[in-house]
Amino acid sequence: MSLTLLATTHRVAPGLLTWKAWDVLRSGARVLARAGHPLLPYLREAGVVPEEPDEPDAAALVAAARRGDVVWVAAPEGDEGLMREIGALVVDDPLDVEVLHGSYDLPGARLLDLVSVMETLRRDCPWDREQTHATLVPYLLEEAYEVLDTVESGDLGALREELGDVLMQVAFHSVVAAERDDETAFTIDDVAGGIVDKLVRRHPHVFGDVTVSGADEVNANWEQIKAAERAERSGEEASALDGVPMGQPALSLAAQLQRRAARIGAPAGPEPGEASGNGAGPAAGNGADTGNDLGIRLFGLVREAVGRGVDPEAELRAVSRVFRDRVRAWERRERDA
Numbered sequence: 487m488s489l490t491l492l493a494t495t496h497r498v499a500p501g502l503l504t505w506k507a508w509d510v511l512r513s514g515a516r517v518l519a520r521a522g523h524p525l526l527p528y529l530r531e532a533g534v535v536p537e538e539p540d541e542p543d544a545a546a547l548v549a550a551a552r553r554g555d556v557v558w559v560a561a562p563e564g565d566e567g568l569m570r571e572i573g574a575l576v577v578d579d580p581l582d583v584e585v586l587h588g589s590y591d592l593p594g595a596r597l598l599d600l601v602s603v604m605e606t607l608r609r610d611c612p613w614d615r616e617q618t619h620a621t622l623v624p625y626l627l628e629e630a631y632e633v634l635d636t637v638e639s640g641d642l643g644a645l646r647e648e649l650g651d652v653l654m655q656v657a658f659h660s661v662v663a664a665e666r667d668d669e670t671a672f673t674i675d676d677v678a679g680g681i682v683d684k685l686v687r688r689h690p691h692v693f694g695d696v697t698v699s700g701a702d703e704v705n706a707n708w709e710q711i712k713a714a715e716r717a718e719r720s721g722e723e724a725s726a727l728d729g730v731p732m733g734q735p736a737l738s739l740a741a742q743l744q745r746r747a748a749r750i751g752a753p754a755g756p757e758p759g760e761a762s763g764n765g766a767g768p769a770a771g772n773g774a775d776t777g778n779d780l781g782i783r784l785f786g787l788v789r790e791a792v793g794r795g796v797d798p799e800a801e802l803r804a805v806s807r808v809f810r811d812r813v814r815a816w817e818r819r820e821r822d823a
Contacts, residue, residue: 488582489551489558490515491569494525496562497595501528507588508532510557516550518542519559529559544571551581601674604657608665619659626655638803687711709749726750738799740788748792756782 490510494503503511511517511529517536519526529536542558542565550556560568569585576583607614629651636644660674688711690696691704698704716728726746732739747753791798 489556491585492559492588494589495591497598498589500524503588515555515557517557542568548575600657604661608661744792
Protein backbone atom coordinates (compact mmCIF):
# COMPACT_ATOMS: atom_id res chain seq x y z
CA MET A 487 0.00 0.00 0.00
CA SER A 488 1.41 3.39 -0.95
CA LEU A 489 0.66 7.03 -1.54
CA THR A 490 2.28 8.67 -4.56
CA LEU A 491 2.26 12.45 -4.77
CA LEU A 492 2.68 13.31 -8.48
CA ALA A 493 4.36 16.70 -8.83
CA THR A 494 4.42 18.64 -12.12
CA THR A 495 5.64 22.07 -13.18
CA HIS A 496 3.34 24.73 -14.58
CA ARG A 497 6.19 25.82 -16.88
CA VAL A 498 5.72 22.73 -19.04
CA ALA A 499 2.61 22.15 -21.16
CA PRO A 500 0.07 19.90 -19.38
CA GLY A 501 0.23 16.30 -20.55
CA LEU A 502 4.00 16.27 -21.13
CA LEU A 503 4.84 13.78 -18.40
CA THR A 504 7.65 11.30 -17.95
CA TRP A 505 7.12 7.68 -18.92
CA LYS A 506 7.33 6.65 -15.24
CA ALA A 507 4.59 9.14 -14.36
CA TRP A 508 2.25 7.78 -17.05
CA ASP A 509 3.07 4.22 -15.98
CA VAL A 510 2.09 4.98 -12.38
CA LEU A 511 -1.10 6.79 -13.47
CA ARG A 512 -2.22 3.85 -15.62
CA SER A 513 -1.15 1.12 -13.20
CA GLY A 514 -4.60 0.61 -11.74
CA ALA A 515 -4.01 2.71 -8.68
CA ARG A 516 -6.71 5.00 -7.38
CA VAL A 517 -6.01 8.45 -8.92
CA LEU A 518 -7.25 11.68 -7.38
CA ALA A 519 -6.83 15.23 -8.66
CA ARG A 520 -8.27 18.55 -7.60
CA ALA A 521 -11.28 19.62 -9.68
CA GLY A 522 -10.17 21.89 -12.53
CA HIS A 523 -6.59 20.57 -12.60
CA PRO A 524 -5.05 21.33 -16.04
CA LEU A 525 -3.94 17.69 -16.41
CA LEU A 526 -7.48 16.29 -16.25
CA PRO A 527 -8.26 16.39 -20.01
CA TYR A 528 -5.01 14.60 -20.80
CA LEU A 529 -5.58 11.97 -18.11
CA ARG A 530 -9.03 11.21 -19.49
CA GLU A 531 -7.66 11.06 -23.04
CA ALA A 532 -5.17 8.44 -21.83
CA GLY A 533 -7.94 6.37 -20.28
CA VAL A 534 -7.27 7.49 -16.69
CA VAL A 535 -10.46 8.61 -14.91
CA PRO A 536 -9.47 10.35 -11.67
CA GLU A 537 -11.69 11.25 -8.76
CA GLU A 538 -12.02 15.00 -8.39
CA PRO A 539 -12.43 16.27 -4.84
CA ASP A 540 -12.86 20.04 -4.52
CA GLU A 541 -10.15 20.20 -1.90
CA PRO A 542 -7.68 17.48 -0.84
CA ASP A 543 -7.92 16.05 2.67
CA ALA A 544 -4.63 14.71 4.03
CA ALA A 545 -6.26 12.32 6.49
CA ALA A 546 -8.57 10.91 3.80
CA LEU A 547 -5.66 10.40 1.38
CA VAL A 548 -3.59 8.61 4.02
CA ALA A 549 -6.54 6.42 5.03
CA ALA A 550 -7.22 5.49 1.39
CA ALA A 551 -3.55 4.70 0.80
CA ARG A 552 -3.58 2.26 3.73
CA ARG A 553 -6.26 0.29 1.89
CA GLY A 554 -4.65 0.40 -1.58
CA ASP A 555 -2.29 2.30 -3.85
CA VAL A 556 -3.28 5.96 -4.32
CA VAL A 557 -1.90 8.62 -6.64
CA TRP A 558 -2.57 12.27 -5.79
CA VAL A 559 -1.95 14.64 -8.71
CA ALA A 560 -0.57 17.71 -6.97
CA ALA A 561 -1.41 21.23 -8.12
CA PRO A 562 1.08 22.66 -10.67
CA GLU A 563 2.26 25.25 -8.15
CA GLY A 564 2.82 22.48 -5.60
CA ASP A 565 0.87 21.28 -2.57
CA GLU A 566 3.41 22.05 0.14
CA GLY A 567 0.83 22.41 2.90
CA LEU A 568 -0.81 19.12 2.01
CA MET A 569 2.56 17.34 1.92
CA ARG A 570 3.46 18.66 5.37
CA GLU A 571 0.13 17.43 6.76
CA ILE A 572 0.68 13.99 5.24
CA GLY A 573 4.20 13.88 6.69
CA ALA A 574 2.86 14.63 10.15
CA LEU A 575 0.21 11.90 9.87
CA VAL A 576 2.64 9.12 8.94
CA VAL A 577 5.36 9.88 11.50
CA ASP A 578 3.95 7.52 14.16
CA ASP A 579 2.21 5.13 11.77
CA PRO A 580 4.55 4.75 8.77
CA LEU A 581 3.24 4.59 5.21
CA ASP A 582 5.12 4.25 1.94
CA VAL A 583 4.91 7.81 0.58
CA GLU A 584 6.73 8.81 -2.63
CA VAL A 585 7.00 12.16 -4.38
CA LEU A 586 7.18 11.44 -8.12
CA HIS A 587 8.20 14.28 -10.43
CA GLY A 588 6.22 13.92 -13.63
CA SER A 589 7.81 16.90 -15.38
CA TYR A 590 10.81 19.13 -14.87
CA ASP A 591 11.76 22.71 -15.63
CA LEU A 592 14.13 23.20 -18.55
CA PRO A 593 16.97 25.75 -18.24
CA GLY A 594 15.45 29.21 -18.68
CA ALA A 595 12.01 28.10 -17.53
CA ARG A 596 11.79 30.84 -14.89
CA LEU A 597 11.75 33.38 -17.73
CA LEU A 598 8.15 32.26 -18.26
CA ASP A 599 7.40 33.41 -14.71
CA LEU A 600 8.95 36.80 -15.45
CA VAL A 601 6.72 37.21 -18.51
CA SER A 602 3.65 36.28 -16.44
CA VAL A 603 4.55 38.65 -13.60
CA MET A 604 5.17 41.55 -16.00
CA GLU A 605 1.82 40.97 -17.72
CA THR A 606 0.11 41.01 -14.30
CA LEU A 607 1.88 44.22 -13.26
CA ARG A 608 1.02 45.92 -16.54
CA ARG A 609 -2.62 45.02 -16.02
CA ASP A 610 -3.04 45.56 -12.26
CA CYS A 611 -0.44 48.15 -11.12
CA PRO A 612 -1.40 51.81 -11.77
CA TRP A 613 2.24 52.90 -12.12
CA ASP A 614 3.23 50.09 -14.47
CA ARG A 615 0.12 50.70 -16.57
CA GLU A 616 1.17 54.30 -17.29
CA GLN A 617 4.69 53.55 -18.53
CA THR A 618 5.82 53.92 -22.16
CA HIS A 619 9.02 53.05 -23.99
CA ALA A 620 10.15 56.67 -23.51
CA THR A 621 9.50 56.77 -19.76
CA LEU A 622 11.24 53.43 -19.24
CA VAL A 623 14.47 54.36 -21.05
CA PRO A 624 16.08 56.15 -18.04
CA TYR A 625 15.54 53.04 -15.92
CA LEU A 626 17.14 50.80 -18.55
CA LEU A 627 20.21 53.05 -18.65
CA GLU A 628 20.38 53.23 -14.86
CA GLU A 629 20.15 49.46 -14.46
CA ALA A 630 22.82 48.91 -17.13
CA TYR A 631 25.19 51.27 -15.31
CA GLU A 632 24.52 49.43 -12.04
CA VAL A 633 25.60 46.19 -13.75
CA LEU A 634 28.77 47.96 -14.88
CA ASP A 635 29.40 49.21 -11.35
CA THR A 636 29.08 45.74 -9.79
CA VAL A 637 31.50 44.26 -12.34
CA GLU A 638 34.07 47.04 -11.97
CA SER A 639 33.89 46.94 -8.16
CA GLY A 640 34.23 43.15 -8.15
CA ASP A 641 30.91 42.72 -6.32
CA LEU A 642 29.97 39.61 -8.28
CA GLY A 643 27.58 38.56 -5.52
CA ALA A 644 25.32 41.48 -6.48
CA LEU A 645 25.63 40.85 -10.21
CA ARG A 646 22.76 38.36 -10.36
CA GLU A 647 20.30 40.88 -8.92
CA GLU A 648 21.49 43.69 -11.18
CA LEU A 649 21.22 41.50 -14.28
CA GLY A 650 17.70 40.63 -13.17
CA ASP A 651 16.85 44.33 -13.11
CA VAL A 652 18.09 44.68 -16.70
CA LEU A 653 16.16 41.59 -17.77
CA MET A 654 13.03 43.04 -16.20
CA GLN A 655 13.40 46.15 -18.35
CA VAL A 656 13.55 43.99 -21.48
CA ALA A 657 10.41 42.15 -20.39
CA PHE A 658 8.69 45.47 -19.54
CA HIS A 659 9.39 46.99 -22.97
CA SER A 660 8.13 43.80 -24.61
CA VAL A 661 4.85 43.89 -22.67
CA VAL A 662 4.32 47.51 -23.70
CA ALA A 663 5.08 46.66 -27.35
CA ALA A 664 2.70 43.69 -27.37
CA GLU A 665 -0.25 45.98 -26.63
CA ARG A 666 0.02 47.77 -29.99
CA ASP A 667 -2.23 46.66 -32.83
CA ASP A 668 -0.07 47.74 -35.78
CA GLU A 669 3.02 46.41 -37.51
CA THR A 670 5.30 47.79 -34.76
CA ALA A 671 3.91 45.38 -32.17
CA PHE A 672 6.10 42.55 -30.89
CA THR A 673 6.30 40.15 -27.97
CA ILE A 674 9.09 38.83 -25.77
CA ASP A 675 9.17 35.76 -28.04
CA ASP A 676 9.83 38.01 -31.03
CA VAL A 677 12.69 39.64 -29.13
CA ALA A 678 14.19 36.27 -28.19
CA GLY A 679 13.63 34.88 -31.69
CA GLY A 680 15.34 37.88 -33.26
CA ILE A 681 18.49 37.60 -31.18
CA VAL A 682 18.64 33.82 -31.68
CA ASP A 683 18.44 34.27 -35.45
CA LYS A 684 21.11 36.99 -35.32
CA LEU A 685 23.51 34.90 -33.23
CA VAL A 686 23.14 31.91 -35.52
CA ARG A 687 23.59 34.09 -38.61
CA ARG A 688 26.70 35.79 -37.23
CA HIS A 689 28.36 32.55 -36.10
CA PRO A 690 28.63 30.56 -39.32
CA HIS A 691 31.75 28.89 -37.91
CA VAL A 692 29.56 27.35 -35.20
CA PHE A 693 26.21 26.82 -36.92
CA GLY A 694 27.44 26.58 -40.52
CA ASP A 695 30.35 25.23 -42.49
CA VAL A 696 32.72 28.22 -42.20
CA THR A 697 36.20 27.49 -40.82
CA VAL A 698 38.11 30.11 -38.83
CA SER A 699 41.66 30.24 -37.55
CA GLY A 700 40.95 32.11 -34.33
CA ALA A 701 39.16 34.95 -32.56
CA ASP A 702 40.49 37.65 -34.91
CA GLU A 703 38.94 35.96 -37.92
CA VAL A 704 35.68 35.48 -36.02
CA ASN A 705 35.61 39.23 -35.35
CA ALA A 706 36.37 40.06 -39.00
CA ASN A 707 33.58 37.77 -40.21
CA TRP A 708 31.22 39.33 -37.65
CA GLU A 709 31.90 42.82 -39.00
CA GLN A 710 31.41 41.72 -42.61
CA ILE A 711 28.09 40.09 -41.76
CA LYS A 712 26.96 43.19 -39.86
CA ALA A 713 27.85 45.43 -42.80
CA ALA A 714 25.86 43.23 -45.18
CA GLU A 715 22.88 43.31 -42.82
CA ARG A 716 22.99 47.12 -42.57
CA ALA A 717 23.16 47.45 -46.36
CA GLU A 718 20.20 45.10 -46.77
CA ARG A 719 18.11 47.04 -44.26
CA SER A 720 18.87 50.47 -45.73
CA GLY A 721 18.73 49.42 -49.36
CA GLU A 722 21.88 51.41 -50.09
CA GLU A 723 25.60 51.20 -49.48
CA ALA A 724 26.21 50.96 -45.75
CA SER A 725 28.50 53.16 -43.69
CA ALA A 726 30.93 51.66 -41.21
CA LEU A 727 29.42 54.06 -38.67
CA ASP A 728 25.84 52.82 -39.09
CA GLY A 729 24.40 51.62 -35.82
CA VAL A 730 26.70 53.64 -33.57
CA PRO A 731 24.38 55.06 -30.87
CA MET A 732 25.07 58.79 -30.72
CA GLY A 733 23.33 59.12 -27.36
CA GLN A 734 25.95 57.16 -25.45
CA PRO A 735 28.48 58.92 -23.16
CA ALA A 736 30.92 61.07 -25.13
CA LEU A 737 34.09 59.13 -24.31
CA SER A 738 32.64 55.78 -25.32
CA LEU A 739 31.07 57.40 -28.42
CA ALA A 740 34.42 58.79 -29.54
CA ALA A 741 36.11 55.44 -28.92
CA GLN A 742 33.49 53.50 -30.87
CA LEU A 743 33.59 55.92 -33.81
CA GLN A 744 37.38 55.71 -33.91
CA ARG A 745 37.39 51.92 -33.79
CA ARG A 746 34.87 51.73 -36.62
CA ALA A 747 36.83 54.26 -38.71
CA ALA A 748 40.12 52.46 -38.13
CA ARG A 749 38.72 49.23 -39.53
CA ILE A 750 38.24 50.85 -42.93
CA GLY A 751 41.35 53.06 -42.84
CA ALA A 752 39.39 56.33 -42.50
CA PRO A 753 41.05 59.51 -41.12
CA ALA A 754 41.91 59.29 -37.44
CA GLY A 755 40.02 62.36 -36.29
CA PRO A 756 39.35 66.11 -36.65
CA GLU A 757 42.17 68.64 -36.43
CA PRO A 758 42.09 71.83 -34.32
CA GLY A 759 39.60 74.29 -35.80
CA GLU A 760 38.03 71.66 -38.10
CA ALA A 761 34.86 71.41 -36.01
CA SER A 762 34.46 75.16 -35.54
CA GLY A 763 31.01 76.48 -36.21
CA ASN A 764 29.39 73.05 -35.98
CA GLY A 765 28.07 73.42 -32.49
CA ALA A 766 30.84 71.30 -31.00
CA GLY A 767 30.78 73.33 -27.78
CA PRO A 768 29.68 76.63 -26.28
CA ALA A 769 32.92 78.32 -27.42
CA ALA A 770 33.11 76.75 -30.89
CA GLY A 771 34.50 79.06 -33.55
CA ASN A 772 36.10 81.53 -31.13
CA GLY A 773 39.77 80.74 -31.76
CA ALA A 774 42.41 78.15 -31.03
CA ASP A 775 42.07 78.34 -27.22
CA THR A 776 38.35 77.60 -27.13
CA GLY A 777 36.38 74.77 -25.61
CA ASN A 778 36.18 73.33 -29.11
CA ASP A 779 39.99 72.99 -29.14
CA LEU A 780 39.74 71.23 -25.79
CA GLY A 781 37.30 68.79 -27.37
CA ILE A 782 39.78 68.11 -30.17
CA ARG A 783 42.49 67.32 -27.61
CA LEU A 784 40.12 65.07 -25.67
CA PHE A 785 39.30 63.26 -28.91
CA GLY A 786 43.03 62.76 -29.43
CA LEU A 787 43.41 61.30 -25.92
CA VAL A 788 40.63 58.87 -26.73
CA ARG A 789 42.52 57.90 -29.91
CA GLU A 790 45.64 57.29 -27.80
CA ALA A 791 43.68 55.10 -25.38
CA VAL A 792 42.15 53.09 -28.23
CA GLY A 793 45.61 52.70 -29.74
CA ARG A 794 46.84 51.23 -26.46
CA GLY A 795 43.95 48.80 -26.42
CA VAL A 796 42.24 50.28 -23.35
CA ASP A 797 38.74 51.62 -22.84
CA PRO A 798 38.94 55.38 -22.18
CA GLU A 799 35.57 55.35 -20.40
CA ALA A 800 36.73 52.60 -18.03
CA GLU A 801 40.12 54.27 -17.49
CA LEU A 802 38.53 57.59 -16.55
CA ARG A 803 36.02 55.84 -14.32
CA ALA A 804 38.85 53.96 -12.55
CA VAL A 805 40.68 57.21 -11.85
CA SER A 806 37.40 58.75 -10.69
CA ARG A 807 36.93 55.93 -8.20
CA VAL A 808 40.43 56.54 -6.85
CA PHE A 809 39.60 60.24 -6.52
CA ARG A 810 36.31 59.38 -4.78
CA ASP A 811 38.11 57.20 -2.23
CA ARG A 812 40.73 59.91 -1.68
CA VAL A 813 38.06 62.55 -1.00
CA ARG A 814 36.21 60.27 1.40
CA ALA A 815 39.44 59.56 3.25
CA TRP A 816 40.10 63.32 3.47
CA GLU A 817 36.59 63.84 4.82
CA ARG A 818 37.14 61.25 7.54
CA ARG A 819 40.42 62.87 8.56
CA GLU A 820 38.75 66.26 8.73
CA ARG A 821 35.95 64.91 10.94
CA ASP A 822 38.42 63.20 13.26
CA ALA A 823 40.70 66.25 13.51
